[in-house]
Amino acid sequence: MNTNQFQHHRRWRAGRSLAKLAATLMFVFSLIFVWSPSAEPTASGTDGSETPSGVNPAPAPALPSEPAMRTESGEKEKKDTCVQCHLEMGDELAAPVTAMQHDIHAQRGLSCADCHGGDPTEEDMDRAMDPRRGFVGRPTPGDIPRFCGKCHSNAEFMKKYNPRLRVDQEAEYFTSIHGKRLVQGDRKVATCISCHGYHGIRAVSDPQAPVYPTNVARTCGRCHANAGYLQSYAIPHDQLEKWQASVHAEALLKKNDLSAPTCNDCHGNHGAVPPGVTSVANVCGACHTRQAELFRKSPHKPAFDEMGLGECLVCHGNHEIHHPSDEMLGTGDEATCVACHSEGEPAYQAAETMRRMIDEMVQELNQAEALVDRAARAGMEVSRAKFELNDAHDKLINARVVVHTFSANELQKVIEPGLETAKKAHQMGVEALNELQFRRKGLAASLVVIFLAVMGLYLKIRQIERPGA
């Protein structure tokens, strides 16, 4: 929005006053042209708004009877006194008109009265904004979900614009902590406009939308990273900071990997949890399916369930997740296992064994790599060995996934072939270096032979040239 306003201003400054007038008139007419008025608006966003019960209410509040955009091509445009007068009023009363330029609703032909009610054909202010004609001025926070939901919860209405768009946002919202607290009278929780804005609501696929993946964390952080705002609540306010330091933020913001999770991927857009997830504590498995599968078959699953622990959180955390390292496994200082297992337990033993296997594999792979590299630098053909090395690498990566069986036996099954592959590469490296050795010796021998031959030739020539020979 800011950039657009900025551009707008620049254009204005550049123009002459005549151009200014022309631009204003064109702007007003284009707005009137694009926005057709709603039919008999009696919509009220105030009734029943405090209770979530009125989701998909039977007597639907007045809605534009037809997608307004259709009138664009068809019937002659009707006037929109809301836009006209508010633009004339200037300042903050005109601000919504300017702000609406990039609003998805305006783009779909919806105008002021479609949200606020009132009569957009009346020139008179009191009649245009008459509560008896459904006018709702500024909705209170408690009214907002119903205010937006009068259209967004109405499948029949929304279908005319976009049949694929979900119509459960309002219903879902009331299952979230935000929605539940709103019903209880908390006015500081997020409502629809805290996350989407108003007068300038963008499609969720618009990179400038506050709910676009790369912007979501900042949108939530406006409240959740604001210690003062959350003072009266018992929850921490460090989620944004921690998430920004995580491997997920790195993938999303630095590598532009839109599949990496930000706040709403784990907490849901509107509901308490994302679709298909039963508890936020177990949300990780929705993306990291292999680790989750192995974990769920491991002895930890029933044990963690009993202790009320999330599947992955004890070892990886939730907001500040880092790249895991082998140090997390085993019985060292940084190992996760020693938090619960102590010496003498079979699990402690298993942790130690598993770490030893991974270490052995890493060491073997490193040595093989060093050897093959040396041969490659000396100009030997090592593509086969490199191929084996890559294969061994993949097997190590797989072994780190299989750690999530928390079984030394299971790990052994993938470490063994991995070690074999690494050893094969190692052997190829050795052979390449031997070959190099052999070739060098051969080269030296042939150099000696050539030297001797040249010497012999030289002596022979001298003998021939000597006078009287």
Ligand code: HEC
């Ligand atoms: C003839 C001028 C005029 C017309 C027509 C008009 N408005 Fe207004 N509107 C105003 C003025 C002036 C105010 C501020 C004073 C007030 O709140 O009564 C205002 C205030 C508002 C507010 C804020 C109310 C609040 O509670 O803060 C909204 C929302 C609004 N108008 C929407 C509309 C809509 C929707 C229409 C068309 C159906 C419309 N207006 C038509 C002049 C107009």
Ligand code: HEC
């Ligand atoms: C998508 C629905 C929607 C549309 C379309 C819409 N508004 Fe609003 N408007 C709102 C909401 C929601 C608020 C309350 C914001 C808040 O509580 O802070 C609001 C608040 C206002 C206010 C109060 C002052 C302010 O800016 O917060 C005015 C004035 C207003 N609208 C005028 C208009 C005018 C004029 C139009 C048409 C150009 C319009 N609105 C179109 C949803 C809408």
Ligand code: HEC
């Ligand atoms: C806590 C923040 C938040 C609140 C509150 C919120 N939304 Fe959303 N909304 C989002 C996010 C995030 C998305 C999804 C963006 C994406 O798909 O990448 C979204 C998506 C949407 C979409 C696009 C379709 C869809 O469901 O994906 C609509 C429409 C929508 N919201 C309407 C609403 C309405 C109406 C309300 C109030 C009842 C509301 N939202 C409340 C954050 C919020």
Ligand code: HEC
């Ligand atoms: C008069 C009916 C109506 C009202 C009231 C309304 N919307 Fe919409 N909204 C629509 C329509 C129609 C679309 C366009 C859907 C499409 O074509 O994709 C839309 C689109 C959206 C989108 C973009 C969805 C996408 O496809 O990315 C968001 C977000 C949204 N509305 C949020 C809100 C919020 C927040 C409010 C309340 C302040 C609100 N709407 C009030 C009718 C309405």
Ligand code: HEC
């Ligand atoms: C307008 C401010 C605001 C915005 C924006 C906001 N929240 Fe909240 N949120 C709150 C408040 C206030 C609470 C209530 C805290 C409580 O009651 O414990 C809350 C509660 C929560 C809770 C429940 C915490 C708990 O366990 O009690 C979660 C999870 C949450 N918000 C996630 C989000 C996410 C994700 C977003 C962005 C998509 C977001 N919020 C945007 C204000 C906001």
Ligand code: HEC
């Ligand atoms: C990778 C998934 C994930 C991401 C991304 C994520 N969260 Fe969380 N969040 C969780 C889990 C898991 C919990 C703990 C839930 C439990 O223990 O039941 C949690 C807890 C919370 C809580 C409750 C208070 C607390 O700190 O324990 C709030 C509030 C919250 N998250 C907000 C956010 C916000 C804001 C963002 C974005 C900056 C975010 N979360 C990103 C998974 C995530």
Ligand code: HEC
């Ligand atoms: C929406 C999908 C999604 C969710 C949900 C999710 N992740 Fe991730 N995770 C990713 C993506 C994408 C990456 C980045 C992959 C990469 O760059 O290596 C990643 C990376 C990771 C990494 C680093 C892997 C590495 O090799 O460095 C760990 C550890 C991780 N996630 C754990 C978790 C945990 C624990 C949770 C739950 C609290 C979780 N993830 C939730 C998608 C997700």
Ligand code: HEC
């Ligand atoms: C949050 C606590 C906790 C953490 C952390 C933890 N475990 Fe466990 N583990 C348990 C519990 C509880 C059981 C089931 C009871 C038992 O056998 O001790 C268990 C069982 C096991 C078992 C099966 C033992 C048997 O007797 O069959 C193995 C093996 C194991 N864990 C290995 C590990 C390894 C390896 C790590 C580190 C990567 C680890 N655990 C981290 C709590 C934990």
Ligand code: HEC
């Ligand atoms: C008991 C501790 C523990 C639990 C529980 C745990 N992990 Fe891990 N995780 C580890 C350890 C240890 C490593 C590092 C293995 C290595 O590098 O040797 C790791 C590595 C990872 C990695 C990076 C390596 C890989 O596997 O590709 C990801 C991603 C991951 N875990 C995801 C998860 C997910 C998702 C869950 C829940 C389903 C989970 N972890 C549960 C201990 C745990």
